[in-house]
Amino acid sequence: xxxxxxxxxxxxxxxxxxxxxxxxxxxxxxxxxxxxxxxxxxxxxxxxxxxxxxxxxxxxxxxxxxxxxxxxxxxxxxxxxxxxxxxxxxxxxxxxxxxxxxxxxxxxxxxxxxxxxxxxxxxxxxxxxxxxxxxxxxxxxxxxxxxxxxxxxxxxxxxxxxxxxxxxxxxxxxxxxxxxxxxxxxxxxxxxxxxxxxxxxxxxxxxxxxxxxxxxxxxxxxxxxxxxxxxxxxxxxxxxx
Numbered sequence: 001x002x003x004x005x006x007x008x009x010x011x012x013x014x015x016x017x018x019x020x021x022x023x024x025x026x027x028x029x030x031x032x033x034x035x036x037x038x039x040x041x042x043x044x045x046x047x048x049x050x051x052x053x054x055x056x057x058x059x060x061x062x063x064x065x066x067x068x069x070x071x072x073x074x075x076x077x078x079x080x081x082x083x084x085x086x087x088x089x090x091x092x093x094x095x096x097x098x099x100x101x102x103x104x105x106x107x108x109x110x111x112x113x114x115x116x117x118x119x120x121x122x123x124x125x126x127x128x129x130x131x132x133x134x135x136x137x138x139x140x141x142x143x144x145x146x147x148x149x150x151x152x153x154x155x156x157x158x159x160x161x162x163x164x165x166x167x168x169x170x171x172x173x174x175x176x177x178x179x180x181x182x183x184x185x186x187x188x189x190x191x192x193x194x195x196x197x198x199x200x201x202x203x204x205x206x207x208x209x210x211x212x213x214x215x216x217x218x219x220x221x222x223x224x225x226x227x228x229x230x231x232x233x234x235x236x237x238x239x240x241x
Contacts, residue, residue, distance in 0.1 A: 001100045001132045002168070002207060003145075018151075021143040022233040030073035032226045036065060038182040043121045048113050051126060052084045055111055058130040061182050066138060069177075069227065080137045081108040088112070100129040102136035104145055109133040123188050124195050131178050135171030138227075144170070165209035165240045166232040169217040173230035176221025192222065210241055 038061035044050040063079045070077035080102075083090050090110040092103030099112040111129045139145045148167055152160055183192065190198075200215035208214060216239065220229045232240055 001098045001129065001171075002096060003102050003104065003136060018233055019147050021147045023231060025142050025144060025231075026073045026075055027069070027138065027142045028228045028231060030069040030075075030227050032224070033065065033069060033177075033181040035184060036061070036181050038185045040186055042187075043123065043126065045121060046118050048086055048118060051113050051117055051121070054123075054126060055084055055130055056082070058127055059109070059134075062130055062134040062178060065178050065181055066134065070141070075142065077141065078107075080134070081106065082111075083108055084111045084113065086113050100133050102133045102140070104136075104140050107137065107140065109137065122190070123186065124190060124198075127179075127186065128175065131175035132171050134178065135174035138174055139167070139171065161206065162237070162240070163233075164207050165213075166235070168208040169213060169240055170230050170232040172214050173217040173221035173232065174227060176218040176223075177225060177227055177230065179218075180222045180225035213239055213241060 038058070040057040040061075041050065041053045043054050059082050063077075067077040067079075081091075085095075088095055090101075090103070090112075091106050091108050092101070092110065095101065095110060095112045099114050099117070101110050102108070103110060109130070111133070117126060136145070139148075144167075148163060151163065155163070179192075196215050196219050199218060200212050202211045202214070204210055217230070217232065221227075223229070
């Protein structure tokens with residue numbers, strides 16, 4: 001999961017150098033959401049059509065959720081476009097190996113249904129393709145992506161890698177905020193603690209960071225139920241490594 005068509009986030013040596021859109025964004029003041037009903041259709045083994053319907057349903061839930069939070073923060077929400085495909089190309093080019101990405105220029109969430117999705121249909125894996133990429137859309141609408149892109153071009157390689165992790169971990173945290181409101185109404189074969197344990201044991205990514213930190217931020221968003229918990233930009237380096 002990641003971004004296409006924009007620079008990944010950059011790092012800066014001091015928090016005071018960061019723009020307020022990163023550290024004091026209005027979305028952090030959007031409050032705590034109440035539980036919401038998020039009906040989703042059954043996923044049938046081997047059926048790409050049922051996976052697509054499930055993810056479309058999750059997308060509708062994500063749009064309802066974030067529209068409410070944006071209104072509470074005094075911001076305007078517009079849904080992203082959604083492209084779900086079994087192919088390897090999308091409106092923003094080749095789909096990355098993770099199977100899901102956000103394309104800022106097109107404001108489009110692209111999800112590729114893989115053979116693994118059809119074989120190992122774990123609901124949370126399929127849901128996270130939506131929840132994480134909607135986190136990037138929130139970053140786009142709130143000016144966070146533009147701010148990190150500006151920092152990127154002013155920074156060196158090490159700094160760029162560091163704040164790419166801050167960007168991705170914020171998207172993880174925002175997905176946790178959404179889950180806190182919607183998850184209880186979704187059918188699931190695993191508990192939240194089991195899911196977080198699985199995230200913490202996943203494969204490490206240079207862009208996304210250490211699995212234990214990805215799990216930390218996702219769980220932090222879930223526990224708080226509010227984007228106020230998701231300011232990764234001023235977090236200690238140890239929490240975004």
